[in-house]
Amino acid sequence: MSDLYTAVVDIRETPLDPAAALAFVSDPRFGGINMFIGKVREHNLGRIVTGISYDLFVPLALRTFEEICERARKEIDVPMKLYIAHAKGSLRLGEIAVIVAAGTPHRDEAFRASRLAIEAVKHEAPIWKQEHYVDGDSAWSEGCSLCEEHRETERAAAHGRTAHAHGHEH
Amino acid sequence: MSDLYTAVVDIRETPLDPAAALAFVSDPRFGGINMFIGKVREHNLGRIVTGISYDLFVPLALRTFEEICERARKEIDVPMKLYIAHAKGSLRLGEIAVIVAAGTPHRDEAFRASRLAIEAVKHEAPIWKQEHYVDGDSAWSEGCSLCEEHRETERAAAHGRTAHAHGHEH
Amino acid sequence: MKVRINLFGALRDADASGYIELEVPEPCTIGELRELLRDHLRTYAPHISVGLVQRSAFASNDEILHNHRLLPEHGQIAILPPVSGG
Amino acid sequence: MKVRINLFGALRDADASGYIELEVPEPCTIGELRELLRDHLRTYAPHISVGLVQRSAFASNDEILHNHRLLPEHGQIAILPPVSGG
Numbered sequence: 001m002s003d004l005y006t007a008v009v010d011i012r013e014t015p016l017d018p019a020a021a022l023a024f025v026s027d028p029r030f031g032g033i034n035m036f037i038g039k040v041r042e043h044n045l046g047r048i049v050t051g052i053s054y055d056l057f058v059p060l061a062l063r064t065f066e067e068i069c070e071r072a073r074k075e076i077d078v079p080m081k082l083y084i085a086h087a088k089g090s091l092r093l094g095e096i097a098v099i100v101a102a103g104t105p106h107r108d109e110a111f112r113a114s115r116l117a118i119e120a121v122k123h124e125a126p127i128w129k130q131e132h133y134v135d136g137d138s139a140w141s142e143g144c145s146l147c148e149e150h151r152e153t154e155r156a157a158a159h160g161r162t163a164h165a166h167g168h169e170h
Numbered sequence: 171m172s173d174l175y176t177a178v179v180d181i182r183e184t185p186l187d188p189a190a191a192l193a194f195v196s197d198p199r200f201g202g203i204n205m206f207i208g209k210v211r212e213h214n215l216g217r218i219v220t221g222i223s224y225d226l227f228v229p230l231a232l233r234t235f236e237e238i239c240e241r242a243r244k245e246i247d248v249p250m251k252l253y254i255a256h257a258k259g260s261l262r263l264g265e266i267a268v269i270v271a272a273g274t275p276h277r278d279e280a281f282r283a284s285r286l287a288i289e290a291v292k293h294e295a296p297i298w299k300q301e302h303y304v305d306g307d308s309a310w311s312e313g314c315s316l317c318e319e320h321r322e323t324e325r326a327a328a329h330g331r332t333a334h335a336h337g338h339e340h
Numbered sequence: 341m342k343v344r345i346n347l348f349g350a351l352r353d354a355d356a357s358g359y360i361e362l363e364v365p366e367p368c369t370i371g372e373l374r375e376l377l378r379d380h381l382r383t384y385a386p387h388i389s390v391g392l393v394q395r396s397a398f399a400s401n402d403e404i405l406h407n408h409r410l411l412p413e414h415g416q417i418a419i420l421p422p423v424s425g426g
Numbered sequence: 427m428k429v430r431i432n433l434f435g436a437l438r439d440a441d442a443s444g445y446i447e448l449e450v451p452e453p454c455t456i457g458e459l460r461e462l463l464r465d466h467l468r469t470y471a472p473h474i475s476v477g478l479v480q481r482s483a484f485a486s487n488d489e490i491l492h493n494h495r496l497l498p499e500h501g502q503i504a505i506l507p508p509v510s511g512g
Contacts, residue, residue: 018188018189022207026209028212029212030211031209032207032209035204035207037192037205038202038277039200039202041198041199041275043199055352056348056425057418060400060418063401063402063403086425086426093198097425097426098425107206107512111281114204118426123423126348126399126423127424127425128348128350128423128424128425140421140424141424143421144422145396145422146396146399147396147406150394150395224511225434226434226511229487230486233488256511256512267512268512291511292512296434296485296506297512298509298510299510310510312508313435313508316482316485316508317480318483318492
């Protein structure tokens, strides 16, 4: 398991660190490293955002990250190091919310592992985003149901377009 | 053009710098950043590699990087910052040969821009890799022809499997 | 038995304490707990949408618990509204 | 006219100086230059494979020059074997 690093980072204590992610996934066996960084951006759905608060159910979030790592390893099936870290707390514009990094022998594998991981973090991990707007208002983002019964309904409603095609943007 | 950064870095002077790449592609408009890093790895095609020398035709390489950036912008068609830097000179095991980074509003765009850029760098930029092996031997890597006449032949030989399906691994 | 339901995300607005305690029959399935919570919120937190409870999952520290599952014995559970990480 | 062909990658092994100078007719197409270079290498650098020259592209500082193009007037050109960056 030392090839997998998963963390929930309380950003009152320390920011997320891309250099640490790169160092973790580097290895003499690996020629390809892919890293995805999610940051707080200025606009969402037409409103001006000043910050985001992230709420997490930490024990299950960490367990979900580990499961995601195991799945990436199984699906891509090459030697691999994976790093998943998500912020907890209140972030300002431009701060890092999530880092996913993958080191693998070749580039295609690194891109695939990193993409798989970030999609799974977004759709499966118990994490909630509350956006704060310039006018002082706040709103919890529309999200992705973890409830299997409900997912089936969403899927049917999407008429099989894709497995994940409900209305919200994420 | 200030949204595009392209460089050939003489690694006798300075190493490639992932932090600089991330800083360059960061922007309040962007929620997604994807970075690919190519490193010298220990093994290639079963031989133990101790280092790689990169030869570049610099003016055309830089022009090619710029063309790649313009193409990414056109194909993906969202606000975007792109960073492409390639090492020139002799690298040791674990050192960085290439960095591609893309900042965009959303994550799918960042992944696509970064992937498009690294594929184009590998297949189109005038760069040559000489591998040095533990036994003292060296070899220039088999590569991808820039010669249109020859590409057609390669494509025909590949029986239309993919547009780029010749025998070598890269 | 008494169960403590820990709240997250938009459901934190249901109670400032961060949890809701309910008296439930024993044994109690997740589906039954969902009904009881819905009734509770209708009375004590009418600003919370019924649809949100419907789209939420219940979970232990280790896994999502679907409607047919039984309540964990230690009487602690989390309710997870639709997620929006990253 | 005299043309200087700058060498890269595996073709550097054709001449330690990093370039080859050839006398060529004027005007001269890239296709004709390719033939002349092949003949030259057959004599002066027989260890270089003819196939490698065939798979190589000629280029100015700005662009690849295909076989039907004319040699640039300043008499400098690069020959680019198959590329392998990244």
